[in-house]
Amino acid sequence: MMLREGLANRVLLWVVTVAGLLVIYAPPLYLLAISFNPALQPGLPRLSELSLKWYASLRQETALIGALEQSLIIATATAVLATIMSLLAALAYFELRARRTAWLLAVILPMFVPGVIQGLALSAVFTRAGIKASTLTVIAGHLLWAMPFAFIVILTSFAAVRRSYLVAAADLGANWGRQFIDITLPLVRPGLISAFIFSFLLSLNEFTRAFYLAGRQNTLPVVLFGKMNSGASPVIYAMSGAIFLISVLCVVLIALRFLWQARVADSGRRMAR
């Protein structure tokens, strides 16, 4: 603690923090709780009543399942592409001397383009080029949505790559490719895995771009949106709850990995001493 906050100020700081977290988490957690309530009316279930009834009935919802399958395909393809592209972008950033900032901005700026505008404009481009809306068009739209996030994650993991390692390898005769495979790639692998999972989730949950770019088979968020507005039902709560839970678990997994690695690195440092 650098500043002596005093008890009152510290309490105040934590109260605001908890309030902020409640604003973010209380509603979706409430929705999750409702999804375990067997009653038709939304409300908190009693502990004795908890039931997976609505989750079991999801299997009969063919429209939702079809949309989920479509979303999973798109999310996987987006994640693969976004991870590779962001790795290349980060490697280029690492090699660049001048114009680094310009390159960083070029990769990150698409994040600020509103989804409606990007989706609509891209669909206009595709229509003019005679490309029919399909799985591929959604992937194209999601790629630029996921790339800035994947790029930042991978760039952060590049902090582990010391230039001296590469110089040493070069002195020993390793060319660029050898250096990449033997040194850079192993060091940034955790970043690549995180980037893959993050891109997957961003695509899975993306709604506005898919709304304009989806072909005959809509993605899950687009179908959910329609159902949410045409009278909510417990099945919607179950599907939303499941997707929310899966997204949370994926990020938690990454956090745990990160924690575990920090601990291993710590004990390694202690051993070295």
Add this chain to the structure above:
Amino acid sequence: MSRARLPISSMLMAPPLLAILAFGLLPLIVVVVWSFWSWDPVTYWIKPDLSLAGYAGILEAGRWTVIVSTLIKAFGTALLCLLIAYPTSYAIHFLAGRRLNVILLALITIPFFTSYLIRSFSWRLVLGRAGIINDWLQAVGITDAPVDWLLFSNFAVVVGLVASYLPFAIFPLLLSMRRVDPTYLAAAQDLGAGFWKGLTTILLPLTKSGIFAGFLFVFVMVVGSSTEVQMLGGAGASIVSVMINDVMRVANYPMAFAISTIVLAVIFGLVLIGNRIFGLASLFEDQSP
């Protein structure tokens, strides 16, 4: 090898650059160019032209008021987010122990990767006539009948927007706090500065770029948002993205893109000015050698 070779950075750059140009820049060029085309209200056809009809349409039917109210909402939401985000970032960076720090960081990261649609929708269950807040208000006896203005109102929209985009304010603040040299704070402490004095004279000025970036990120995200208004707004509620959607019902590309051009000019203008003044890019660049 005798042939001059391309520098390796250009070869690495080519694929992502191509994707950015094809899926990012080209559509934006189309947006600007088509905003000057003309649109026939009878056939819904559009044709190349150099007309300002799309822009003129913004002045009709009170469309410009939607733009103004969007900017006001974005400004208000960004301020609210900063008021919550600054103490939160402070608590995460300076107060939390190591383990709690990781947990809180994870909690702030998760919302980026969950569905904005589902999170906005879940506010309906909280704020609705039969939602928990109305249940509680009646149970405690504050009101007899459910309060109607909680949901499908500007209040609900702003609450939903804060919930959606709060993490966008926290992250840049955390990054900027990490770069504050702790000895400055210790020195202030030694010279007798209390918490508030140290905060206002040392920490706030040193985290200026984080404050601006946090404000900007939320502002920009709100200007581009649509789900929160679609899920939580009242009957006539609108925001630019929803208005673009409405204009597109009659395939009026020129007007939709005229609105888009204005929105993009505001967003990119702010981001680039922010980068010039505060070096936003350096917030992310710091970690890599």
